[in-house]
Amino acid sequence: MDGSHVALISMELKCDGFDHFRCDRNLVLGININNMSKMLKCAGNDDIITLKAEDEADIITFMFESPDQEKVADFEMKLMDIDAEELGIPETEYEAMVTMPSSEFQRICRDLASIGDTVVIGVTKEGISFSTGGDIGKANVVCRQSSSVEKEEDQVLVNLNNPVSLTFALRYLNNFTKATSLSPTVRLSLSKDLPITVEYEIEKLGHLRFYLAPKIEEDEGLEEVGEN
Known part of the structure; x- marks a missing residue:
């Protein structure tokens, strides 16, 4: 977890993915x-x-x-x-889950960061949108659901219970996308007022998950939801 309690990283590597693995008892x-x-x-x-x-x-x-x-x-x-209890991650039922090419997500975050500091991520049954604005202008990118694409890793798949729209800091998301080389796809999981989960599956080994608290509108402007 970062010092401001806004972002958290969780990685799981399964024992079957190692040439040799021995753990007699749980260790922290x-x-x-x-x-x-x-x-x-x-x-x-x-x-x-x-x-x-x-x-x-x-x-x-x-x-x-x-x-x-x-x-x-x-x-x-x-x-x-380290107090491991402080880093517990509760199980969450997300309102929206989107699987998309990890390289495309990386490109979108990189491009939007040249326009603004934050991005509004919206998910509907049609697809996922990324919007930002800054001193030089505005930008909006829409990736429509595309399950008919030939290659599975090029598909944009939306699993939606309720439409979601949340705002996040692009500098964190761009740091997360440094994991793009681990997986051809990335899964984004969102629910209202909860951290977004950015997950990269590591083939035959496990997964890497990033959690980022959303920003909320307040009288003084945009602030992250997190412990200070």
């Missing part, structure tokens, strides 16, 4: 993402990566092994104390 490991990124940059492109942690340990070990097993490197990283 607090990891600094920036520090882990530094550790992973020490691995070669073809290295086999193994993560190891003991019960109640204050470190996690990264082992990088070359394919020919001629080089093995161990790196230890200090863990953080």
